Amino acid sequence: MNKYWKSGDPFVWLTGVALMFSLLMIAGLMYLIAAKGLGFFWPSSLAEVKLKDGSVFLGEITGHEKVKAHGPTGEEVFIERTQLKIGNRDLYGLDFKWIDDDNIEDVAYPKYAVALERREWGNMYGFIKQISEGGNVVCTGNESCWAVLESQLPVYSEIYEEIKGIEKGVIGGINREIEHLRLEIRGEEMGGGNEEKIRRLEAEIKEEEAKYREQETKLTGLYSEFGKEVITMTSVDGRDKEMALGSIVRAYRPNSLGWFGKASLYLSKVWEFVSDEPREANTEGGVFPAIFGTILMVLIMSVVVLPFGVLAALYLREYAKQGTLVRIVRICVNNLAGVPSIVFGVFAVGFFIYGMGSTLDSIFFKEALPNPTFGTGGILWASLTLALLTVPVVIVATEEGLAAVPKEIRDGSLALGATKFETTWKIVIPSAMPAILTGLILAIARATGEVAPLMITGVVKLAPQLPVDGYFPYLHLERKFMHLGFHIYDVGFQSPNVEAAKPMVFTTALLLILIVIVLNLTAIIVRNRLRKKYTTSAV
Secondary structure (H helix, E strand, O other): HHHHHHHOHHHHHHHHHHHHHHHHHHHHHHHHHHHHHHHHOOOOOEEEEEEEEOEEEEEEEEEEEEEEEEOOOOOEEEEEEEEEEEEOHHHHOOEEEEEHHHEEEEEEEOOOOOEEOOOOOOOOEEEEEEEOOEEEEEEEOHHHHHHHHHHHHHHHHHHHHHHHHHHHHHHHHHHHHHHHHHHHHHHHHHOOHHHHHHHHHHHHHHHHHHHHHHHHHHHHHHHHHHHOEEEEOOOOOOOOOEEEEEEEEEEEEEOOHHHHHHHHHHHHHEEEHHHEEEEEOOEOOHHHHHHHHOOOHHHHHHHHHHHEEEHHHHHHHHHHOOOHHHHHHHHHHHHHHHOHHHHHHHHHHHHHHHHHHHHHHHHHHHHHHOOOOOOOOOOOHHHHHHHHHHEEEEEHHHHHHHHHHHHHHHHHHHHHHOOOOHHHHHHHHHHHHHHHHHHHHHHHHHHOOOEEEEEEOOOOOOOOOEEEEOOOOOOOOOOOOOHHHHHHHHHHHHOHHHHHHHHHHHHHHHHHHHHHHHHHHHHHHHHHHHHHHHOOOOO
């Protein structure tokens, strides 16, 4: 028996069992996230639930559970209850309702029940009473008005897109130009002032203001067109609700949809999620700004961390005289990898934002002061913070790769007349590239999911502008941005509508995991190709 334990076989089996349990737990977690997240967009049937007391509710059945309760004599009993998403928040004041199964008298699925996704107040469930325009009734009844609704919604969607284009594109550009001219005038006044140039700039501001008023008039016309037609919906309990057709994002009758109809609607909702902006306190709509901000931040971080990490590792391994000082530096690098991320965030606020940012503002943007440009949180400082956070990982992985390059290869290169720099640049670094990319993969995996340092260095709940646009210099590193990790935190823990936010948490988490997988797979593919190319490497 002692011989068996000394052979090490039990430990091999224990390691295998531990690995199996770890993989099972990871697979179970991924299944839970995928099941909760992917099912969020499927158009569920609308159930009409009648209770024994005569009340009736219409909505989506979203949950079922067994809970403890107290019986008539005070004893503990278990009751089953069903969660119903009743929508109509502006009528009922809540989106969800728990109903005890014992109180349910009947459940039906009316074929022509209508679900409306609105830009505000969440979903509306009910039946169409009428559609009117300017006080004149266009149609009445659920069936005759459904055709009108289907034909008019695309028209109002185009109007809404035109309004957004003017507000964010044209008017945004005009405001940007006015602000640029205003700062230029202030700069002239601070520098002594060229009266002729100032008058010319003021004239240009007046021209831009005239353009603004023209676009404002156009917007007023579009908004009046946007609210021209009004739909009246009747809830299942007989309440009427009027709303403009322009306030409706999507309308469908899930109980009359076939499988292909629901699949088509499902895909359109998924596309909206990844390509649109959030609405309703981030609990509805899309997360495109958060996707864009997450990927851009990781790319900037990678561009910064890779050269600095590789250069530091090269110096420590190839050029520094090995001794006590180098050992201390290596210990410090290893310890940095274990420092809590929030500490890096606090350091970044003091060094990057209040130090470097305020200095840049005082030198290059003094006409904008006291409003900060770089002296406040932004995507640049957030990316540099994560670069500091992950550079120890790149240094350690690169050093391991450099140490694994065979000494014979170095000696052969030097013997053929190459300098130390040429040997390092053309032989050592390419051979260690798989290990370098391994460090980058680990850095990306950690940086993508970090939230704590970002909360104080530039991430926000809702960013009005992307860090990239069509205005010079095109990449605006001083802007605040959205991030998927912070979006999950905000929706899951800061949302006023907790029940409505739960599915969005799972969906966004699944999306974040997929982005991490895609970024890592890209780096892994590049690493494997380099590993095949430099087959002489021992990495």
